[in-house]
Amino acid sequence: MMPTPTLPPPATRLDSFLSQKLKFWSLMAMVLLIYVHAFNLHPRYLNPWTQVQEPLTAGSWLQYFLANGLLRFRIPILFAISGYLFARREGQEPHGQRVKRRLRTLGLPYLLWSGLWLGALWLLEQYPVTKQAVIDAEISPFWPRQLLAQYTSNELWLRWLLIPAPFQLWFLRSLLVYNLAYPWLRQAIARWAPLYFSVAGVLWFFMVPLPIGEGEGLLFFGLGVWLALNAQNVQTPPGWLRLSLCAGLWLGTATLKTWLAFHGEAQAPQAIAMLVLHKLGEVSGMLTAWFGLDGLVRWCMARGWFRWLTGFSFMIYVLHVPLVNYATELVLRYGKAIPHIHLLTYLVLPLLIVGVAVSFGALLRWLLPDVYGVLTGGRGLATS
Numbered sequence: 001m002m003p004t005p006t007l008p009p010p011a012t013r014l015d016s017f018l019s020q021k022l023k024f025w026s027l028m029a030m031v032l033l034i035y036v037h038a039f040n041l042h043p044r045y046l047n048p049w050t051q052v053q054e055p056l057t058a059g060s061w062l063q064y065f066l067a068n069g070l071l072r073f074r075i076p077i078l079f080a081i082s083g084y085l086f087a088r089r090e091g092q093e094p095h096g097q098r099v100k101r102r103l104r105t106l107g108l109p110y111l112l113w114s115g116l117w118l119g120a121l122w123l124l125e126q127y128p129v130t131k132q133a134v135i136d137a138e139i140s141p142f143w144p145r146q147l148l149a150q151y152t153s154n155e156l157w158l159r160w161l162l163i164p165a166p167f168q169l170w171f172l173r174s175l176l177v178y179n180l181a182y183p184w185l186r187q188a189i190a191r192w193a194p195l196y197f198s199v200a201g202v203l204w205f206f207m208v209p210l211p212i213g214e215g216e217g218l219l220f221f222g223l224g225v226w227l228a229l230n231a232q233n234v235q236t237p238p239g240w241l242r243l244s245l246c247a248g249l250w251l252g253t254a255t256l257k258t259w260l261a262f263h264g265e266a267q268a269p270q271a272i273a274m275l276v277l278h279k280l281g282e283v284s285g286m287l288t289a290w291f292g293l294d295g296l297v298r299w300c301m302a303r304g305w306f307r308w309l310t311g312f313s314f315m316i317y318v319l320h321v322p323l324v325n326y327a328t329e330l331v332l333r334y335g336k337a338i339p340h341i342h343l344l345t346y347l348v349l350p351l352l353i354v355g356v357a358v359s360f361g362a363l364l365r366w367l368l369p370d371v372y373g374v375l376t377g378g379r380g381l382a383t384s
Contacts, residue, residue, distance in 0.1 A: 069254030083224025
């Protein structure tokens with residue numbers, strides 16, 4: 001068995017640039033998340049092997065290239081950041097205290113936003129225009145296509161507690177599970193790292209569903225934990241990494257996968273090829289973004305307005321779905337006469353959603369800081 005690694009002393013502070021880098025990517029991952037969920041071609045819900053059922057144009061190519069190719073590293077990098085920070089803060093307080101804290105900062109916001117969006121969904125169903133948008137919106141297979149009035153009470157409880165209508169909340173739910181199970185995950189990673197990552201890697205690659213969790217979270221949250229436990233230097237590229245080749249792989253896999261989405265056939269060999277390209281793109285994208293874009297991080301974090309924006313990452317996360325999806329339905333329905341409306345909607349609407357989320361968050365933080373703190377789990381208060 002491998003010896004259990006030791007952690008840096010609890011008082012060790014994050015390097016100032018590393019702290020900025022974590023905040024930068026926490027915000028950017030949320031913005032990129034909107035661009036993934038704002039995909040407005042058919043079918044709307046993107047699996048790694050999804051083929052586009054619309055004509056190939058420059059706009060449709062760009063949408064798929066970004067939403068189902070280049071930007072797919074955003075969830076792995078969020079899980080890795082979360083695992084790294086949680087493991088690095090080990091020893092600052094007993095695990096029981098950390099659990100109580102996470103129930104407040106993850107569990108309570110999860111339940112509140114899941115319930116608030118159910119209430120918003122019910123309200124939208126009361127008006128003909130928005131009611132039809134609710135029915136027509138192709139958000140995901142898990143989204144309620146029927147009206148809430150058609151649900152049983154048990155189905156509504158399930159929607160609130162386990163399968164939230166705003167499906168992006170699955171990340172909070174899974175992260176809470178990993179935090180609660182941290183002592184066991186830490187033991188597995190510290191003692192049997194090769195076995196842990198082999199199993200988690202298989203679950204991630206083949207997208208094996210788990211009751212409350214997924215291979216993606218186990219793999220990349222575990223990676224963050226491993227990096228912290230072994231006091232790895234996460235700011236300098238490892239010796240084996242060639243950034244130019246990694247960036248080429250990232251761009252190349254997204255390009256080839258996009259070509260297959262428009263020119264291939266919906267058969268098993270192609271689906272497997274697209275899955276392989278998808279997974280290679282996730283890993284190469286995360287490595288390229290983390291180690292290759294430090295100049296962009298420094299430029300952005302040197303601006304006060306950008307540092308201020310990082311305080312609203314959580315608000316962007318909880319508000320963007322289904323807001324972007326309903327807004328997309330309405331824009332496409334009433335803007336049919338506008339040239340290139342699909343591409344314009346895809347490029348512009350996510351930025352408007354960011355503006356709405358940040359504005360709402362800033363106003364709420366200013367008027368009702370205690371309410372804002374509860375809804376965000378205390379996130380973003382320090383940047384006010």
